[in-house]
Amino acid sequence: MTRLNIAKGRVEMVHGSGGRAMAELIEQLFADAFANEWLAQGNDQAQFTLPPGRVVMATDSHVVSPLFFPGGDIGSLSVHGTINDVAMSGARPCYLSVGFILEEGFPLADLKRIVDSMANASKEAGVPIVTGDTKVVERGKGDGVFINTTGIGVVPEGLNLSGDKARPGDAILLSGTIGDHGVTILSLRESLGFEADIQSDSQSLHRLVAAMVEVVPEIRCMRDPTRGGLANTLNELAKQSGVGMQLFEKQIPVREPVRAACEFLGLDPLYVANEGKLIAICPQDRAEQLLEVMRAHSQGRHAAIIGRVVSDSHHFVQMETVFGGSRMVDWLNGEQLPRIC
Amino acid sequence: MKYVDEFRDGDKARAIAGQIRQEADPARTYNLMEFCGGHTHAIFRYGIPGLLPPNVKLIHGPGCPVCVLPIGRLDMAVELARRPDVILCTYGDMLRVPGSGRVSLMKVRAEGTDVRMLYSPADAITIAQQNPDKQVVFFAIGFETTTPPTALVLEQAKKLNLTNFSVFCNHVLTPAAMHAILNTPEADSGALMLDGFIGPAHVSTVIGSAPYEPFPEQYGKPVVIAGFEPLDVLQAILMLIRQLNEGRCEVENEFTRAVTREGNAKAKALVERVFERRESFEWRGLGAIPHSALCIAPAYAAFDAEKRFGLEQLHGRENKACECPSILRGVKNPRDCSLFGDPCTPDNPLGSCMVSSEGACAAYYSYGRFSDSRIAVEEVNV
Numbered sequence: 001m002t003r004l005n006i007a008k009g010r011v012e013m014v015h016g017s018g019g020r021a022m023a024e025l026i027e028q029l030f031a032d033a034f035a036n037e038w039l040a041q042g043n044d045q046a047q048f049t050l051p052p053g054r055v056v057m058a059t060d061s062h063v064v065s066p067l068f069f070p071g072g073d074i075g076s077l078s079v080h081g082t083i084n085d086v087a088m089s090g091a092r093p094c095y096l097s098v099g100f101i102l103e104e105g106f107p108l109a110d111l112k113r114i115v116d117s118m119a120n121a122s123k124e125a126g127v128p129i130v131t132g133d134t135k136v137v138e139r140g141k142g143d144g145v146f147i148n149t150t151g152i153g154v155v156p157e158g159l160n161l162s163g164d165k166a167r168p169g170d171a172i173l174l175s176g177t178i179g180d181h182g183v184t185i186l187s188l189r190e191s192l193g194f195e196a197d198i199q200s201d202s203q204s205l206h207r208l209v210a211a212m213v214e215v216v217p218e219i220r221c222m223r224d225p226t227r228g229g230l231a232n233t234l235n236e237l238a239k240q241s242g243v244g245m246q247l248f249e250k251q252i253p254v255r256e257p258v259r260a261a262c263e264f265l266g267l268d269p270l271y272v273a274n275e276g277k278l279i280a281i282c283p284q285d286r287a288e289q290l291l292e293v294m295r296a297h298s299q300g301r302h303a304a305i306i307g308r309v310v311s312d313s314h315h316f317v318q319m320e321t322v323f324g325g326s327r328m329v330d331w332l333n334g335e336q337l338p339r340i341c
Numbered sequence: 342m343k344y345v346d347e348f349r350d351g352d353k354a355r356a357i358a359g360q361i362r363q364e365a366d367p368a369r370t371y372n373l374m375e376f377c378g379g380h381t382h383a384i385f386r387y388g389i390p391g392l393l394p395p396n397v398k399l400i401h402g403p404g405c406p407v408c409v410l411p412i413g414r415l416d417m418a419v420e421l422a423r424r425p426d427v428i429l430c431t432y433g434d435m436l437r438v439p440g441s442g443r444v445s446l447m448k449v450r451a452e453g454t455d456v457r458m459l460y461s462p463a464d465a466i467t468i469a470q471q472n473p474d475k476q477v478v479f480f481a482i483g484f485e486t487t488t489p490p491t492a493l494v495l496e497q498a499k500k501l502n503l504t505n506f507s508v509f510c511n512h513v514l515t516p517a518a519m520h521a522i523l524n525t526p527e528a529d530s531g532a533l534m535l536d537g538f539i540g541p542a543h544v545s546t547v548i549g550s551a552p553y554e555p556f557p558e559q560y561g562k563p564v565v566i567a568g569f570e571p572l573d574v575l576q577a578i579l580m581l582i583r584q585l586n587e588g589r590c591e592v593e594n595e596f597t598r599a600v601t602r603e604g605n606a607k608a609k610a611l612v613e614r615v616f617e618r619r620e621s622f623e624w625r626g627l628g629a630i631p632h633s634a635l636c637i638a639p640a641y642a643a644f645d646a647e648k649r650f651g652l653e654q655l656h657g658r659e660n661k662a663c664e665c666p667s668i669l670r671g672v673k674n675p676r677d678c679s680l681f682g683d684p685c686t687p688d689n690p691l692g693s694c695m696v697s698s699e700g701a702c703a704a705y706y707s708y709g710r711f712s713d714s715r716i717a718v719e720e721v722n723v
Contacts, residue, residue: 268386323389324351325388327387327709
């Protein structure tokens with residue numbers, strides 16, 4: 001077997017052909033980084049047993065541009081994104097799969113950087129990548145690399161979270177500042193290119209979730225406000241639960257550089273993507289305790305109660321503005337920014 | 342941000358709103374038109390209507406550049422974009438506007454044409470330099486605020502002797518449209534209930550406050566120029582109410598931190614050099630208005646896309662049920678339109694006012710349509 005020239009080599013069509021070149025790529029680049037007992041089985045599938053409980057599964061494809069950004073890259077993002085989707089059910093994420101679509105000519109050094117970053121994110125989260133796939137498309141038919149990940153997890157006994165469970169009177173909690181990821185990506189776009197002291201909030205939230213559901217198992221639902229931001233996610237939940245929501249703008253934490261960037265770009269932070277934040281809805285009488293648990297966790301230091309669920313046949317999300325007026329917070333219209341995750 | 346926050350202070354807002362309630366004469370109504378889309382947006386985003394007494398009414402004027410561009414001009418841009426050698430560049434808001442047959446530039450891009458979104462027209466020059474074998478056209482729209490940047494790139498293109506760059510010019514003029522609003526058949530018959538104008542913010546930084554002086558003089562309508570921050574708007578409303586109560590009728594400037602009587606002399610001179618007035622230009626909703634738009638001056642004719650590509654003036658078809666024309670003229674409210682909310686929404690805009698976030702219908706839909714359900718919410722909160 002020949003050694004790949006990772007420093008100078010590039011992805012070639014043969015790396016996706018199923019032959020020896022592909023085996024070399026997998027062995028020297030992926031297997032080394034992701035090494036675990038399930039991958040070592042060497043089969044086309046991973047075999048494992050799951051702890052007892054309801055099994056949840058989620059999948060997410062990642063096409064972010066640029067591939068590398070302050071606070072992460074497409075690799076770590078693809079691990080965090082799927083872990084978070086699994087975790088929002090209250091589940092403990094157990095295993096991940098990964099599918100790569102590589103573009104011919106993509107530098108192997110960049111691929112290695114991405115794969116190592118995925119491996120780190122997976123190890124740090126304690127959720128192994130147990131099976132995978134690689135395809136190569138001709139130059140010009142992809143954009144460097146696209147990554148799909150799928151995750152499986154198990155919901156601990158006694159939990160039953162779902163987006164249709166919010167009830168009038170419930171409290172709405174947010175785990176931290178909004179807009180960090182979206183504004184970071186935006187600052188790197190060639191047509192904009194501004195400097196901001198800010199980085200993506202990309203992180204896996206399952207440990208924060210575990211701490212929350214342990215103390216307040218009555219949480220009605222959780223969701224991570226990614227594309228479309230806080231505004232869109234709350235509208236989804238309002239519709240799913242058949243309720244309205246009342247927010248208080250002054251309670252919603254936004255970092256100063258994010259606010260400034262949104263101001264001059266004409267964006268509303270409520271609609272800007274996050275990759276490491278969650279919204280939780282819980283009965284009003286458990287809200288303070290839940291907030292305490294969140295704030296005690298490193299990933300929820302800036303958590304806040306940002307509003308409450310109300311009865312509203314229109315399922316509108318409304319907000320009392322910092323100005324003292326009241327307005328609707330509608331679904332995202334059109335697209336604020338493409339290729340954000 | 343500290344500077345901006347001062348103009349969004351909730352306590353100050355309550356104080357001014359209290360003053361408005363105190364000074365507004367319950368025996369009359371105050372119908373005030375904010376001309377500018379930027380104001381419309383701020384009014385809804387910060388929930389200003391909820392702070393006003395019911396007899397102070399805001400009318401949303403035609404100052405949203407996307408909204409007033411006639412379908413025919415958009416169809417011309419679509420035709421340009423479909424030419425195989427053309428890269429069409431424009432501002433993001435323009436991409437979603439539906440032209441004839443619901444074809445938008447976004448849809449044309451999906452067909453495989455090269456349509457690019459710009460944040461600055463200067464980027465169009467860079468794109469032209471990077472693509473010498475393509476014709477790069479900047480689809481320029483906007484009021485007096487966006488005109489100087491277009492003038493700058495035209496000067497730059499001339500300096501660089503670019504042969505593959507041109508501008509499809511659709512710049513329009515604010516005072517001309519204000520005159521038109523006050524000269525419609527509705528205005529003549531008294532159907533237009535309009536007591537005064539909240540004057541534009543950014544436009545006025547360029548043109549100054551002097552061009553508004555005819556409105557009090559000729560039509561008896563006071564103008565208060567206001568900044569785009571919510572406190573600016575509230576303060577301007579209070580100033581208009583005071584003028585009306587005291588029987589004064591003049592141009593006042595609330596936005597003194599940025600607007601002078603003369604405006605920006607440099608920007609005005611630049612625009613003078615590069616553009617000249619069109620005899621007439623069609624506005625969506627207002628029809629043809631004389632001397633209301635700019636075209637590229639003969640000295641820069643080589644960069645005029647209309648000339649370079651021999652563009653024919655097209656006339657698009659409007660949806661007959663769409664009330665945008667009446668809404669843009671201030672005689673109807675978005676809710677008066679049978680299409681509003683169903684089927685016309687920001688995701689599926691049938692009329693121009695629903696397209697841009699500065700359009701009256703979109704702002705109304707996105708920020709304001711909850712007023713029905715407000716009672717329900719208040720009941721829960723009790």
